[in-house]
Amino acid sequence: MTMLLEMRSITKEFPGVKALDRVNLQVKAGEIHAICGENGAGKSTLMKVLSGVYPAGSYDGEIHYEGSVAEFRGIRDSEHRGIIIIHQELALVPQLSIAENIFLGNETARGGVIDWHEANHRTEALLKKVGLKESPMTIVDSLGVGKQQLVEIAKALSKDVKLLILDEPTAALQENDSQKLLDLMLDLKAQGVTCIIISHKLNEVRYVADTVTVIRDGMSVSTLDAKQGLSEDDIVRDMVGREMSDRYPERDRRAGDILMEVQDWNVWHPEHAERQVIKNISMSVRAGEVVGIAGLMGSGRTELAMSIFGKSYGRRIGGTVKLHGQPTDVSRVDRAIAAGLAYVTEDRKSLGLILDENIRFNTTLANLQGVSSNGVLDGNEETTVAEKYREALRIRTPSVFQKVGNLSGGNQQKVVLAKWLNTAPEVLILDEPTRGIDVGAKYEIYAIINQLSAEGKGVIMISSEMPELLGMCDRIYVMNEGAFVGELAADEASQERIMSLIVDEKG
Amino acid sequence: MTTDTNDMSPHGGATEAKGLKSYLASHMREFGLLFALIAIMVFFQIVTAGTLMRPVNITNLFLQNSYIIIMALGMLIVIVSGHIDLSVGSVMGFVGALAAVLIVNHGVPIIVTVAICLAVGASIGAAQGYFVAIWRIPSFIVTLAGMLVFRGLSLWLLEGQSVGPFPKSFQVLSTGFVPEIFPAVIGDNLAAFFGARNFNVLSFALGLIAAGAVIRMGLKKRARNALYGIADEPPGLFWARTAIIAAAIIFLMFKLSTFRGLPNVVVTMGVLILIYAFITEKTVIGRRVYALGGNEKAAKLSGIKTERLTFLAFVNMGVLAALAGLIFAARLNTATPKAGFALELDVIAAVFIGGASMSGGSGKIIGAVVGAFIMGVMNNGMSIMGIGIDYQQVIKGLVLLAAVFFDVYNKNKQA
Structure with a gap:
């Protein structure tokens, strides 16, 4: 089989960080190629290099596409050559119709006047391809996330796509919508479209992928042939096979009495009333204990924390919060604060600080x-x-x-x-406390956390970086799709065990 | 967006004291505004051949602008909290009409009428605040609706007619002057000394006290800043600025004293300015308003009851609009269906000229007051010069644009 795309020794540096370090990626024509790696491993950066978001010249290395060197100066360039990327956050305009969205920026117009007849007609054909029965005039906002995803793909097809890149396409989807999407990918493959899929869900990767490339810490670690009975463990091992060094300050681990308990916590989505975001979670924190919550992005960690902290997220919140064994009213932020809770948000710029002050x-x-x-x-x-x-x-x-x-x-x-x-506060919930800060500052934040625990405060630490949880926590809850799927003590926890708890649940 | 340096604290931003120039650069907004007001006053003083600063005209200037300034205090809080209130002109007119109907047509006692009118203002603010805060309908829409509703209700209330005149005891609300408490002989002697027809000693004494207070407070703040090692403005600049302000107060009060004294409404206005400056800069609730406007989500997650605060900002605005309505009616001595027409635009312009940001979170009471005076002096000066209303509008519009442009330009240059 011929190579459609070859990325050779791609290196991309940001001030102070090497996001990609001599990454190689080879995609055969007509295959489905999966890229796996932890959050922050460099997957999205690599795709941005490929699609021209980071233009030629801003990185080192070469991109060979359709047999010649390609230098994309922007997303228009790469789209012109048939490379279309569908991002995790959908890029549809919710107030416009399906047809309007599909031909946005590419209108079926003559002299500036749009031929709606043609647009709707062509949209109908595209929708049929992706298995949607909606009318082209349907407003996108009225569709579910799964169908919106399909509209995105239809939009890609309208542009004569040769290489379709899907960035975590099923992250926000329900089980059966995910299945539909994966089947559509296989369908497109049969029609000769090459696909790159970025996904955390290894069972899905196994289902659709022909080849898997694993990226870790900005480097391509391995390329695995998925047709020869590849196991999820193989992928997981390559994903997390990082050396643990003493990046975490030492701490006296002495847990005291139970400070806070959460029992039977249930939360529904604030807008989609039928979607349950947090499912029956119970947890506890002792004085002086650092408890971790591990889970992938979108697993409901932030939603859990914010719903506990003064009902700042969700509706129909049910369950009990006990502090020192007493049921406590934390139903408003000021009450939660008065009760001794603090929530350090993952999004300091828009939720944590008043930047102008x-x-x-x-x-x-x-x-x-x-x-x-x-x-x-x-x-x-x-x-x-x-x-x-x-x-x-x-x-x-x-x-x-x-x-x-x-x-x-x-x-x-x-x-x-x-x-x-x-x-x-007595209990601090730290949501991604070290996101987007450099290594030195991270160490200082860890030291502060240790100090808090030494003072007998309870700390709940939410993080996407597993080494950080393993280095800091006494106990780790593993969360997936709104529920706890496991609880590991510090000595029995490892990246592989956490990953496999998440993966097993999905399988 | 227009944003001033807004430190909100009396300490000011801690710039490394690299002398006069850097301090001026980082406080461009505040000094620029003050200089602009002085420049405009000097300009009109010259082109009107001294008419602007004549005692009778200064008295008029205060009377004409008092209700705008009173509403600007409330508007500043509404705008800092991230909203806008387009209905204040109509509400003001409506309350004036209500007062006229109650007093003139129904003979309700004045004190009762004032209480009713303020309560009605509060209710109007509460109604609008309810839709903005609880139902999250954009304030632009809610108050645009309010503007139409209360304009219509004033017409209905007055049946399209002007209602008046008011009894004397109501008119003093606006056109009364502070009484003389010192023996007449002192006033007569001073009048003779200054070559004036009469002299209100109390007014002048109040002016001296106010000037003294300005100097005292400035010194106190400097002492405290020094104690905490906070970089402060260079001494030369501090004394120049304080001296100008103190001298301006004494000068204005002297002028007023040689006419009929200090108008009651200036006392009301001054007290309100002090109260609102205190609330916005020194109190917990004031601080929370700035947090709300600066980043509503972060404020909410810090335990601030943002809905209640938004609601209260509109209630407050309603009360102040009602008060302005009473003062306006008392000044005109009649309530007309046109009262307060398009006045909301003057009020909003004053707040923005004073350096508040359209996106909320910044702006100062003193800025809004100076902004209102800039507009007021221009109105007054251009009228004396006999410039037509057509050109006046054009010039006022351009001044608003220039002030905001100045802000944005400075901000870009700093960034």
């Missing part, structure tokens, strides 16, 4: 009572408090009057932590 403003925001009397703020006290945390957390800035929007990611994260430490 200074460090002092942000530090005291969740506990203004502490720096005021009778509702009148004491500016000096505020400064004192902010200075205290600036020193304790080593926030690197000349003064607490610096705008937080101008700080580095690590320092911003420390300001969010400062805000929550200032509420004197």
Whole structure:
């Protein structure tokens, strides 16, 4: 079989980070090629290089496509050559109809006047190909996520696609919608379309893929032939086969009494009322314990945390939260804070900080009572408090009057932590506390977490980085599709075990 | 979007003190605004051959702009919280009409009428705030509807007629002056000394006290900043700025004293400005409003009851619009169906000229007040010059655009 695409020794650097390091990828014409790897391994970066989002010249290495060197300067270039990428976040305009979406930017127009008759007619043919029976005039918003995904594929087909790239296409889909999508991929393969699929769901990879390339830490680790009875364990081993070094500060592991318990926690989606996001979860945290929640993106970790923290996510929330054995009302954020909970968000820029304001403003925001009397703020006290945390957390800035929007990611994260430490919480839920910050700052955040545990606080740590959970936690809950699928003590946990717990559940 | 440097704190942004120039650059907005107001006043003082600063005209200037400034206080809070209120002109007109109908047609006692009117203002604000805060209907839509509804209701209430005049005891709300508490002999002597026809000693004394307070507060703040090692404005600049403000207060009060004294409405306005400056800069609720406008989701996740706060911002706006309506009616001595027409635009313009950001989260009370005075002095000055209403509108529009452009330009340059 001839190669449709060859990416040779692709290296892509961002300031301070090597996202891709001499990655090789060979895709045969007419096959389905899966790319596997952990979050942050470099899969999406590689696809952005391929599709021209990072234009030729901004990376090292060569792309050979259809037998010649290709230098894509932008997404239009690659689309022109038949390379179409469908992102995890769908790029449809919800208020427009299917036909309008499919021909968006590529309208069936003469002299600027759109021929709707032709557009609808051609859309109908495309929809038939992807197995949709909807009218072309249907508004996209009224379709479910699964069908929207199919509309995206129909849109790709309208552009004479040769190489279709699907980035986690089933992440948001229900079981039967996923199956439909995978079957469609096999269908397209039969029609001669080459596909690249990025997926965490290894059972799906095994179902559709001919070849699997595993990427880890920005390097291509292995290329596996999936037709020769490839097992999921083989893929998992290559995905997580990283050396563990002492990237985590030592800590006295001494868990005390149970601080917080969550029992029979159920949450439904805020908009799609029939979708249950959190299914019957029970968990506990002891004083001085660091408890991890492992799971892939979209497994419901953030939704769990936010629904506990003052019902900040979801509706029809059911279950009990107990603190020190007593059922506690945490149904509003202010009550949750008063009860001793703190939630450090995964999205510090849009949910954690007020970027236009200074460090002092942000530090005291969740506990203004502490720096005021009778509702009148004491500016000096505020400064004192902010200075205290600036020193304790080593926030690197000349003064607490610096705008937080101008700080580095690590320092911003420390300001969010400062805000929550200032509420004197007993239980802290840290959602991806080290996302997007550099290695040095990560170590400092770990040290802060250890300090909190030494003070007898309970810490719940949500992370996509498994080594981090293994290095930091006393106990790890494994979460998948809104439910806990396992619980591992520190000494029995390993990346392979966590991965296989997730994968088994899916299989 | 227009954003000022907005430190919100009295301490100001901690710029490394690299002297006058860098301090001015980082506080361009505040100083720019003050200089603009002074420049505009000097300009009109010259082109109107001194008419602008005549005591009678200064009195008029305050009377004409008091209700705009009072509404700008509420509007600033609404805009900082990330919303807008287009209905204030209509609400003001409606409340004025209500007062006229109650007092003139039904003989309701004034004190009762004032209470009813303020309560009605609060209810109107509550109704609009309910739809904005609880149902999350954009405030632009809700208050646009309110603007039409209350314009219509004023017409209905007044049956298309003007209703008036009001009894004297109601008019003092706007056109009254502070009484003289000092012996008449002091006033007569001072009048003779300054060559004026009369002299209100209390007004002038209040002016001296206010100027003293400005200097005292400035010094206190500097002392505290020094204590905390916070970089402050260079001493020369501090004294120049404080001296200008103190001198301006004394000068204005002197002028007013030689006419009929300090108008009641200026006292009301001054007290309200102080209260609202205090609320926005020094209190927990004020701080929360800025957090709400700066990032609603983050504010909510920090335990701030964002819905309630939004609701209260509109209730507050309603009360202030009602108060403005009463003052306006008292000044005109009659309620007309046209009262307050298009006034919301002047109020909103004042707040934006004063440096508030359209996207919420920043803006200061003092900025809105200075913004209102800039508009007010221009209106007044151009009228004295006999410039037609057509050109006046054009010029005011361009000033608004220029002020906001200045903001955006500065922000881009800093970034």
